Amino acid sequence: MIPLVALWLEAPFLLGPRLDFQHRSGGPEKTYIVETMGSGVALLDYDSDADLDLYLVNAGSLAPFAGAPDRLFRNDGSLGFEDVTREAGLGDDGFGQGVAVGDVDNDGDPDLYVTSYGPNGLYRNNGDGTFTAVVAGVEDSRWSASAAFADVDGDGFLDLYVCNYLDFDRELLDRLIPQRFCEWKGLRVNCGPRGFPHVSGALFRNRRDGTFEDRTAAAGLETLDAYALGAVFSDLDLDGHPDLYVASDSTGNLVFLNRGDGTFEDRSLLSGAAFSHAGEAQAGMGVDSGDVNGDGLPDLVVTNFSDDYDTLYLNQGGLTFLDSSDLLGLAVPTLPYLGWSVVLEDFDGDFDLDLFKVNGHVYPQVDGSGTGESFRQPMQLFWNDEGRGFREATSSVLAEPRAARGASVGDLDGDTDPDVVVSVLDAEPVVLLHQGSPVVSLSLVGRTSNRDGIGAKVWAESSGRKWLREIRRARGYLSSGEPVARFPEADRLTIEWPGGTRDELGRLPPGFHVLLEGEGKLTN
Amino acid sequence: MTPGTILLWVVLSQESVESLLTRAVLAERDGRLEEAARSYREVEALLPSVAAIPFNLSLVLVQEGKLTEALAEIEKAIALDPAEAPFHLLHGRILRALESPERAIEALEEAVRLAPDSRDGFFEIADLHQSRRELEPAALWLRRYLALHPDDLEALYFLGTVLSYGSGTEEARRVLGDVVASDPKHARAWFRKAHVEAQKPETMPSAVESYRRSLELENEKAYVWYEYGSLLDKLGRSAEAIPAFERALALDPELSAASYALGNALSRTGRTEEARAHLERFKNARDEEERADAEAKRALSAFARGRKLLEENHLDEAISAFLEMTELNPRAHQGYAFLAKAHFSRKETPVAIAYVRRAIQLSPGTVEYPFLLSLFLKDRGDGPGALDALSTALSLEPENPTLHNARGVLLEDLGDLEGAARELERAVALDAGNPAYTLNLALAYEKLGLADKAQASFSRYREQLGLR
Numbered sequence: 001m002i003p004l005v006a007l008w009l010e011a012p013f014l015l016g017p018r019l020d021f022q023h024r025s026g027g028p029e030k031t032y033i034v035e036t037m038g039s040g041v042a043l044l045d046y047d048s049d050a051d052l053d054l055y056l057v058n059a060g061s062l063a064p065f066a067g068a069p070d071r072l073f074r075n076d077g078s079l080g081f082e083d084v085t086r087e088a089g090l091g092d093d094g095f096g097q098g099v100a101v102g103d104v105d106n107d108g109d110p111d112l113y114v115t116s117y118g119p120n121g122l123y124r125n126n127g128d129g130t131f132t133a134v135v136a137g138v139e140d141s142r143w144s145a146s147a148a149f150a151d152v153d154g155d156g157f158l159d160l161y162v163c164n165y166l167d168f169d170r171e172l173l174d175r176l177i178p179q180r181f182c183e184w185k186g187l188r189v190n191c192g193p194r195g196f197p198h199v200s201g202a203l204f205r206n207r208r209d210g211t212f213e214d215r216t217a218a219a220g221l222e223t224l225d226a227y228a229l230g231a232v233f234s235d236l237d238l239d240g241h242p243d244l245y246v247a248s249d250s251t252g253n254l255v256f257l258n259r260g261d262g263t264f265e266d267r268s269l270l271s272g273a274a275f276s277h278a279g280e281a282q283a284g285m286g287v288d289s290g291d292v293n294g295d296g297l298p299d300l301v302v303t304n305f306s307d308d309y310d311t312l313y314l315n316q317g318g319l320t321f322l323d324s325s326d327l328l329g330l331a332v333p334t335l336p337y338l339g340w341s342v343v344l345e346d347f348d349g350d351f352d353l354d355l356f357k358v359n360g361h362v363y364p365q366v367d368g369s370g371t372g373e374s375f376r377q378p379m380q381l382f383w384n385d386e387g388r389g390f391r392e393a394t395s396s397v398l399a400e401p402r403a404a405r406g407a408s409v410g411d412l413d414g415d416t417d418p419d420v421v422v423s424v425l426d427a428e429p430v431v432l433l434h435q436g437s438p439v440v441s442l443s444l445v446g447r448t449s450n451r452d453g454i455g456a457k458v459w460a461e462s463s464g465r466k467w468l469r470e471i472r473r474a475r476g477y478l479s480s481g482e483p484v485a486r487f488p489e490a491d492r493l494t495i496e497w498p499g500g501t502r503d504e505l506g507r508l509p510p511g512f513h514v515l516l517e518g519e520g521k522l523t524n
Numbered sequence: 525m526t527p528g529t530i531l532l533w534v535v536l537s538q539e540s541v542e543s544l545l546t547r548a549v550l551a552e553r554d555g556r557l558e559e560a561a562r563s564y565r566e567v568e569a570l571l572p573s574v575a576a577i578p579f580n581l582s583l584v585l586v587q588e589g590k591l592t593e594a595l596a597e598i599e600k601a602i603a604l605d606p607a608e609a610p611f612h613l614l615h616g617r618i619l620r621a622l623e624s625p626e627r628a629i630e631a632l633e634e635a636v637r638l639a640p641d642s643r644d645g646f647f648e649i650a651d652l653h654q655s656r657r658e659l660e661p662a663a664l665w666l667r668r669y670l671a672l673h674p675d676d677l678e679a680l681y682f683l684g685t686v687l688s689y690g691s692g693t694e695e696a697r698r699v700l701g702d703v704v705a706s707d708p709k710h711a712r713a714w715f716r717k718a719h720v721e722a723q724k725p726e727t728m729p730s731a732v733e734s735y736r737r738s739l740e741l742e743n744e745k746a747y748v749w750y751e752y753g754s755l756l757d758k759l760g761r762s763a764e765a766i767p768a769f770e771r772a773l774a775l776d777p778e779l780s781a782a783s784y785a786l787g788n789a790l791s792r793t794g795r796t797e798e799a800r801a802h803l804e805r806f807k808n809a810r811d812e813e814e815r816a817d818a819e820a821k822r823a824l825s826a827f828a829r830g831r832k833l834l835e836e837n838h839l840d841e842a843i844s845a846f847l848e849m850t851e852l853n854p855r856a857h858q859g860y861a862f863l864a865k866a867h868f869s870r871k872e873t874p875v876a877i878a879y880v881r882r883a884i885q886l887s888p889g890t891v892e893y894p895f896l897l898s899l900f901l902k903d904r905g906d907g908p909g910a911l912d913a914l915s916t917a918l919s920l921e922p923e924n925p926t927l928h929n930a931r932g933v934l935l936e937d938l939g940d941l942e943g944a945a946r947e948l949e950r951a952v953a954l955d956a957g958n959p960a961y962t963l964n965l966a967l968a969y970e971k972l973g974l975a976d977k978a979q980a981s982f983s984r985y986r987e988q989l990g991l992r
Contacts, residue, residue, distance in 0.1 A: 175829075195821045279806060326723060327756065
């Protein structure tokens with residue numbers, strides 16, 4: 001018999017197929033901060049054949065016209081991935097950073113938004129396996145990081161929030177700091193983010209005619225004191241409107257309360273989720289939201305720099321949070337690592353949300369420096385012990401050190417459970433196939449709400465307890481995943497759509513299920 | 525050994541010496557340090573072979589903040605009597621203050637070797653290692669001391685503190701537990717134990733009790749109240765945390781972490797308006813810190829710009845950049861030193877002297893600055909002044925061949941050929957491969973009429989240049 005403790009500690013992943021994709025981002029020394037941030041990954045069914053395809057962002061070189069093109073890989077349904085970038089009309093060759101996926105025109109197929117150090121691009125899915133680059137008013141030319149779609153004004157169409165990191169002017173930097181390096185722990189490393197001018201994030205409202213308008217200032221989202229990297233929309237106060245949480249590097253994180261009319265109130269300081277419990281600004285990179293302790297309220301997790309812990313903010317209601325990282329056992333094991341993408345997902349099929357995160361340092365110079373740190377670092381998986389705390393699970397697959405950055409969750413192999421794709425700086429991506437039991441995988445089709453039901457809340461009731469899932473694609477860092485709710489078999493499911501419709505479902509067997517808004521029953 | 529006991533050893537054969545010593549001791553006791561130093565110097569001139577006098581003078585100079593002078597005096601004392609542990613202890617402390625940690629450790633180890641029963645040397649070495657985040661050697665020295673004195677609770681407490689900063693928190697907790705078991709009134713040990721316990725969920729309940737015990741014994745420490753409140757808050761006991769935060773802020777209104785914690789605890793309990801006031805205070809303090817931080821960064825940027833301009837010989841622009849640096853950070857000694865260099869390049873030696881003196885004032889342990897001063901003074905024709913400056917530099921780095929060479933050349937200019945030869949011989953001994961030192965020595969020998977030695981040095985010089 002296998003001892004229980006061994007089962008408890010073993011991470012449930014196997015390495016999946018290798019992809020013919022090499023990420024590149026500047027030189028090996030990482031002279032400039034922009035070269036060290038990595039790029040994201042998206043899982044989307046772009047050809048509507050019921051399996052998840054892969055979009056991998058690439059950066060390239062900072063030299064003019066030396067970008068490396070992004071790639072789209074089509075899943076043949078049996079984990080064979082074919083590069084279809086050219087046929088699909090894709091291959092953005094800017095200095096790519098992140099990717100957000102959303103059905104912006106509610107036509108039933110997912111569109112792509114790619115962020116860059118340089119102009120961002122929107123690629124409309126034509127519904128025939130091809131995309132068209134469109135000029136739609138979202139071509140933010142600042143250095144952008146993560147982006148997220150959500151219907152912030154409740155009109156049934158997805159709006160877009162874009163994190164802009166900082167104002168990086170290479171020529172100015174070379175003039176101001178001729179030696180081109182800053183000191184960190186006695187090492188000569190790239191400079192930033194502190195010292196660079198701030199830039200605001202941007203909110204683009206969907207005009208419902210294929211174009212967007214910049215509503216940042218009007219919506220109350222103009223900020224000039226953050227280095228924004230990660231963003232997640234989540235109904236943090238359960239009032240039916242998606243609130244916005246932004247992870248910010250070296251500055252306070254941002255918490256915006258959605259008033260319900262497409263405008264926001266800055267509640268960062270009052271929320272308790274801007275800083276660590278000690279009032280320290282951390283280096284917010286990736287972020288996710290989910291009900292960690294089963295109290296029905298979405299909590300927040302943010303990854304940070306090494307020598308600092310990843311922060312878990314437990315939702316206390318009324319849009320207030322408590323940094324509970326050490327109480328839940330997350331502080332000590334995350335302290336040595338520099339974290340990026342993070343996702344809260346039920347990997348062991350017991351209803352509560354486990355935590356998966358990827359790590360990697362920003363300074364290659366740490367290798368062999370005697371600081372005790374390394375550029376490549378292991379990924380980490382934490383089992384959730386019914387909301388009482390996290391325990392780290394290790395396996396050789398995750399423990400191999402990598403300079404990982406993005407991570408995206410979705411069912412790649414059609415067995416309902418969540419697989420993970422990780423983007424790695426200057427390397428191939430990693431596909432992690434989950435080896436679990438089948439679960440209920442519920443997708444939503446909106447009618448008055450947006451087509452993918454982004455922002456819908458799904459409640460599962462089992463043995464007298466209620467568990468919450470929110471439907472979203474954008475989470476973690478620079479990445480976008482599958483918009484489904486996954487549960488083990490539950491007694492009852494209640495679905496609250498963003499438009500206010502409510503559907504209820506009885507016990508569902510494990511497998512794929514699709515719910516049409518307002519029907520109260522499943523469709524194929 | 526205290527200065528007083530050392531003084532008892534002094535044989536007071538002359539009345540003038542006795543009265544001078546009395547005056548020095550009284551002046552020191554009354555805080556008239558300048559007068560004390562002057563009196564000790566007079567005694568030193570009368571009793572040049574009594575080690576206790578430069579030792580006491582060094583102590584006075586330390587109190588005056590004249591560390592380089594204090595260093596020279598304690599080194600005199602050690603040269604006279606190398607077997608006195610307190611001399612080496614003071615030597616180590618001065619070197620540490622002058623930011624020469626390796627030399628400080630050497631001196632302190634000598635103090636420990638001479639007086640293994642005294643904990644001062646052990647503690648000083650452990651503290652020095654700890655301040656450099658070298659926790660293992662810090663713990664090692666404390667364990668060495670504890671092996672000799674297992675009942676010394678302060679040493680045990682110190683060890684617990686050092687361990688609490690590293691990864692051995694379990695051991696830290698055990699050691700600190702031993703301290704409070706032996707002395708239940710050790711408030712600091714209760715606090716440190718609580719601090720360790722508060723880091724892990726399984727020991728958090730014990731931490732609450734440890735904080736409480738610490739506060740029962742000492743209730744005027746703002747940060748203890750803050751940490752206690754913080755733990756209660758994390759455990760969901762916000763109603764109890766709020767008064768703890770309020771107490772912390774009453775004791776220290778500048779404790780911004782407490783303002784933040786209190787603001788958030790109030791916000792969670794629905795007292796939003798009160799919360800806003802505390803969070804506003806926190807935000808203002810943070811903004812002020814960030815402003816200072818940004819200015820420091822701008823100062824560094826101006827410094828880098830100035831250095832590049834100086835390298836390119838754009839003297840006016842370089843001076844502007846260094847002035848910008850010193851305006852943004854008036855304590856940036858590097859800025860003053862580079863202002864001095866730039867003005868010296870413009871042949872404005874008096875201005876250069878003024879700037880380098882400011883750099884020395886701000887960073888008395890930087891050997892480059894008195895060396896620069898000696899160059900500037902020599903340029904002004906102030907040979908004795910230049911010699912003094914070089915002596916100061918040499919007291920900081922006695923084994924620096926550049927300084928010995930410079931001193932040799934200067935002595936030669938001043939006509940002290942024998943002194944010059946001695947210094948240059950030292951420079952060559954320290955760096956035998958440097959042809960400039962060899963040539964200078966050859967020239968000095970030649971002037972002294974030491975033809976054979978001069979010839980040998982010239983010959984070695986040619987070899988070094990590959991001319992043979």
